[in-house]
Amino acid sequence: MSTPPSSPSPSEPRRSTARPQSAARQVEGHQPFLHDLAVVLRAPLQAWSAPDGTITGVGAQGIYLGDTRVVSDLVCEVEDAAEAADEDEEHPALSPLRAETRNARETVFRGVVTAPDLPGDPLVVLERTRTASGCGIRETLRLRNDDDRPRTLSLRLGLVTDGATMSQVKDPRLMLAQAPDRPAARIRDGAARWPIGERGETVLRASIGTGTGTGTGTTVPEADGPVITWRCVLEAPARGTAEADWELALTDPDVPFEAAEPRRLPLAVGPDADPERRAVRDLLVRSLADLDALRLQVPGDPACSFAAAGAPWFFTLFGRDSLIAASLALPVDVALAEGTLRTLASMQGTRTVTDTAEQPGKILHEVRAQGMEMAEGHLPPVYFGTIDATPLWIELLHDALEAGLDPAVLTELHPQLEAAARWLLEHTDADGDGLLEYIDESGHGLANQGWKDSGDSIRCADGSLATGAIALAEVQGYAYAAALHAADLLERSTRPSADELPTRLRDFASRLRAAFHARFWCEDERGPYPALALDGAERPVDGVASSMGHLLATGLLDPDQERIVVGRLMDRPLFSGFGIRTLSTDNGGFGPLRYHGGSVWTHDTGYILRGMLRAGFEDEARVLARGLLRAADAFDQRLPELFGGQSADEVSAPLPYPASCRPQAWAAASAVPVARALGAL
Numbered sequence: 001m002s003t004p005p006s007s008p009s010p011s012e013p014r015r016s017t018a019r020p021q022s023a024a025r026q027v028e029g030h031q032p033f034l035h036d037l038a039v040v041l042r043a044p045l046q047a048w049s050a051p052d053g054t055i056t057g058v059g060a061q062g063i064y065l066g067d068t069r070v071v072s073d074l075v076c077e078v079e080d081a082a083e084a085a086d087e088d089e090e091h092p093a094l095s096p097l098r099a100e101t102r103n104a105r106e107t108v109f110r111g112v113v114t115a116p117d118l119p120g121d122p123l124v125v126l127e128r129t130r131t132a133s134g135c136g137i138r139e140t141l142r143l144r145n146d147d148d149r150p151r152t153l154s155l156r157l158g159l160v161t162d163g164a165t166m167s168q169v170k171d172p173r174l175m176l177a178q179a180p181d182r183p184a185a186r187i188r189d190g191a192a193r194w195p196i197g198e199r200g201e202t203v204l205r206a207s208i209g210t211g212t213g214t215g216t217g218t219t220v221p222e223a224d225g226p227v228i229t230w231r232c233v234l235e236a237p238a239r240g241t242a243e244a245d246w247e248l249a250l251t252d253p254d255v256p257f258e259a260a261e262p263r264r265l266p267l268a269v270g271p272d273a274d275p276e277r278r279a280v281r282d283l284l285v286r287s288l289a290d291l292d293a294l295r296l297q298v299p300g301d302p303a304c305s306f307a308a309a310g311a312p313w314f315f316t317l318f319g320r321d322s323l324i325a326a327s328l329a330l331p332v333d334v335a336l337a338e339g340t341l342r343t344l345a346s347m348q349g350t351r352t353v354t355d356t357a358e359q360p361g362k363i364l365h366e367v368r369a370q371g372m373e374m375a376e377g378h379l380p381p382v383y384f385g386t387i388d389a390t391p392l393w394i395e396l397l398h399d400a401l402e403a404g405l406d407p408a409v410l411t412e413l414h415p416q417l418e419a420a421a422r423w424l425l426e427h428t429d430a431d432g433d434g435l436l437e438y439i440d441e442s443g444h445g446l447a448n449q450g451w452k453d454s455g456d457s458i459r460c461a462d463g464s465l466a467t468g469a470i471a472l473a474e475v476q477g478y479a480y481a482a483a484l485h486a487a488d489l490l491e492r493s494t495r496p497s498a499d500e501l502p503t504r505l506r507d508f509a510s511r512l513r514a515a516f517h518a519r520f521w522c523e524d525e526r527g528p529y530p531a532l533a534l535d536g537a538e539r540p541v542d543g544v545a546s547s548m549g550h551l552l553a554t555g556l557l558d559p560d561q562e563r564i565v566v567g568r569l570m571d572r573p574l575f576s577g578f579g580i581r582t583l584s585t586d587n588g589g590f591g592p593l594r595y596h597g598g599s600v601w602t603h604d605t606g607y608i609l610r611g612m613l614r615a616g617f618e619d620e621a622r623v624l625a626r627g628l629l630r631a632a633d634a635f636d637q638r639l640p641e642l643f644g645g646q647s648a649d650e651v652s653a654p655l656p657y658p659a660s661c662r663p664q665a666w667a668a669a670s671a672v673p674v675a676r677a678l679g680a681l
Contacts, residue, residue: 031170032059033658034312035640038099040107041663042132042262043296043308043315044255049074052096053109053128055159060169060312062162063137063248066255067316067368069169069180070194070202071248072162076128076141078113079154079231091115092153094126101636103286104293104663106131113143113153123147124236126155132293134259138247145236152236157246158229161185161194161202167373170313174373182226192221192228197369200252206230207245254369256381257296257317260305260339264292265332279629280671280680286637287671290663291329297339304346305339307669309366310641310661317367319344319389320451321666327396328606328669330403331681337400338409344393345416349384349423354441356380361423363389365446376455377444385445387428387438388475390420391482398485414495421486421501424479425508430469433538434515436479437471450475451604452547452582456589457596458533459543461524463588468536474550476516481554483509513556529568530557544584546574546604552611559615566617569608577648578631579605579624585645592645592655599657602628602639606670609677618677625677628670639667 037048037060047063049055055062055074063071078092094111101107106129113124123146130139145151164180185194185204192204206219221230234242265288272278291307296317298304308314309321323344326337349362357365365386366372372379379385397417401410410417428436438449447455450472458466487502487509520530522542530548531540548565551557557565568574573584579600583590590598605624612621627648632639634653641664644655661667675681 030172031659032172034060034660034662035656035658037061038101038107038109039311039662040105040130040132040137041293041311041315042105042134042259043294043311044257044259045132045134045137045250046311046315047130047132047137048312049130051099051109052111053099053107053130057160057162062164062169064166064312064315065196065200065202065250065252067166067370068196068200068252069162069164069166070196070250071159072164072182073160074158076155076157079156097125104290105133113151118147124151124153126153135251136247136249138245141232141234141244141246143234143236143242145238145240145242148238150235150237153234155232155234155244156229157206157232158227159204161226161228163197165370165373166313166315166368167370171373171375173375184225185221185223185228187220187223190220192223194226196250196252197254199254200250203249204228205247205249206232252369256299256367256369257308258299260295260297261302262292263295263335267332276626276629276678277680279633280675280678282637283629283632283639283671284675284680287639287663287668288329288332290638290668291325291333291336291665294663294665294668295336298343298346303339304343305336306343307336307340307665310664310667313661314366314664317343317364319363319365320386320392323363323389323392323396324451324603324607325665325669327392327399328603328610328666329672330399331672331676334400334403334405337396337403338405341393341397341400341409341413344389345413347382348416348419356383357385357440357442357445358382359384359423359427361390361419361421362427363393363420365389365449376447379445383445385438385440385442385449387436387449387472388451388478390423391475391478394420394424394482394486394489395478398482398489401489410489410492411494414490414493417486417489417493418497418501421483421490421505424483424486425504428479431538433471434511435471435519435534436475436512437469437534439469439536450547452596454596456594457582458535458541459545459583459587459589459597461542461544461587463590465589466533466535466541470536470541471534471538472547473520473530473532474547476512476520477551477554477556480509480512480516480556483512484555516556526568526571526573528564530565543587543589544568544573545587546580546582546601546608549580549604549608549611552608552617553614554611562615562617566612566615566620570620570623572647575624575627576600576645576654578627578643578654580608581645590645593657595642595657598645599642600631600645600654601642601667602631602664602670603666606666606673610673613673613677621673621677625674628674629678632671635662638662639670640664641667 057072062069092115097110109128112122127142168175183194232244236242309318326340349358483505487505532545533541609621609624641661
């Protein structure tokens with residue numbers, strides 16, 4: 001166990017010379033766990049805490065704007081109990097109750113007030129309602145008194161400023177190597193203020209005295225370096241309430257995106273006596289609210305809005321993630337697809353840059369203010385290292401037009417469509433074998449550039465890792481469909497294309513299909529199946545994996561081959577009972593909690609079941625949809641990024657993957673194909 005440099009704590013501000021340690025204590029190299037934390041968020045703001053609302057600075061706990069943690073510690077204590085912590089005398093204290101998450105933006109933390117003169121019943125409760133908006137975090141403290149006598153509660157609150165980057169929080173080794181600077185706060189105009197980065201600022205204000213009772217205390221906070229404290233005394237009359245508030249306003253012009261205006265989508269799923277339909281409705285309501293809370297936009301441009309990939313680690317624009325989320329949500333939200341298409345088109349590659357993996361016509365991978373430091377490399381602030389985002393962009397444009405997108409958008413995006421099509425033709429097949437492959441040429445980017453982008457995700461059946469330039473199975477399906485659809489769209493567009501581009505795209509698709517069927521098919525004791533990938537020597541990477549499911553309804557497989565794939569997906573080595581495992585249980589590298597090596601990814605199963613619906617495998621799609629619905633019950637109707645691949649025969653509910661994002665955009669959007677498969681949409 002390694003401990004990073006210590007941080008000050010607000011938990012005992014009365015002691016001016018000795019403050020306890022509350023720094024993040026994390027196993028070196030271990031990504032922080034999230035599964036038991038509470039979160040409120042409105043992109044680009046998020047606040048992660050312990051279940052009682054306390055923020056201790058441990059792991060991912062903190063308040064963030066973009067990729068900067070601006071607060072590492074936040075406490076709310078009963079003052080008499082804190083003052084007498086070392087004495088035998090009984091004083092008022094708080095005992096936490098269950099937190100209530102009302103939606104992504106708001107959580108209520110409740111605590112029972114205990115005191116020597118209170119009866120046994122919990123008649124006095126402190127409610128802390130924490131809310132995230134697009135520009136700040138607000139908390140209302142309400143003392144609710146059901147006793148026949150007036151009740152007074154003295155509270156001391158405190159926080160510690162921070163400047164840690166998301167890279168440092170995510171990888172504690174980076175935190176150990178260089179502790180973040182904690183900016184000192186100053187008091188001005190009745191508020192505590194401290195900087196965020198070069199140009200940003202956080203402002204803390206407190207107010208006291210609402211409700212039926214009264215309040216007193218220090219509405220002007222006190223600052224001592226990075227430690228800020230303030231007090232309030234809540235006086236609730238008999239059977240009455242008293243309230244106080246504090247609010248953090250956060251601004252930073254260097255954060256690349258701002259909050260989009262909230263929307264509420266009308267749902268065609270009403271109350272129903274059928275338990276399954278009720279469960280589907282609950283999942284949809286929660287998931288679509290999460291998607292809305294994740295929405296960001298290009299500053300000042302509401303037409304360029306999209307869903308951030310996920311909280312906390314990927315709280316920004318990710319090409320692949322935002323495209324797949326918008327695609328899965330299309331039946332209920334065409335506007336999200338339109339904004340995502342426009343946003344990514346506005347940032348499309350225009351030149352060849354090895355360091356960022358940019359190429360003309362390529363759709364980017366991610367955008368961050370500071371880039372992302374990793375133990376094995378560094379991603380620049382704008383990074384294009386993805387093999388699949390460009391064909392997925394073309395596919396979203398095609399599918400959105402089919403779903404009712406204004407055809408004028410096709411005319412508007414014609415230049416970007418042409419550029420994306422040319423990228424497919426000119427930048428994806430370096431060795432001329434007719435297939436799309438990738439390799440990191442920068443030496444510090446992502447080794448794997450499909451959606452399974454961890455370094456150990458592409459495995460042969462014996463568990464060994466593939467090396468060299470990788471050609472992923474699912475990417476061939478995306479590209480095949482995208483080439484044919486791009487050709488059709490270019491011919492439909494009112495703006496003509498030069499050099500017979502549609503014909504070239506159809507020829508490209510024909511060569512790709514022939515190359516795929518000549519090289520990708522493998523066979524084991526259960527029968528034939530498409531390989532996970534081809535390695536740098538163009539040998540099949542013969543691990544049985546979920547990736548083959550993404551080929552459904554792309555046109556790359558014929559109906560008999562699709563039936564083979566569906567059979568393999570629904571067989572016990574891949575189907576856990578809750579979803580499709582990323583890697584089969586008989587693989588030499590399988591682990592049910594391995595990130596891309598045996599876990600179940602919600603969007604992976606959602607994408608596959610949508611493909612099943614499109615290809616006519618409705619019965620199998622319903623089985624998968626019910627599996628995800630069972631999983632949702634275990635996660636309070638918020639399907640996470642991924643969860644454990646243990647069998648439903650082994651566990652009654654799926655185990656959480658402890659560092660999994662939640663909410664995650666494409667996981668939330670997977671509720672839509674679930675609802676369609678079960679006839680609720």
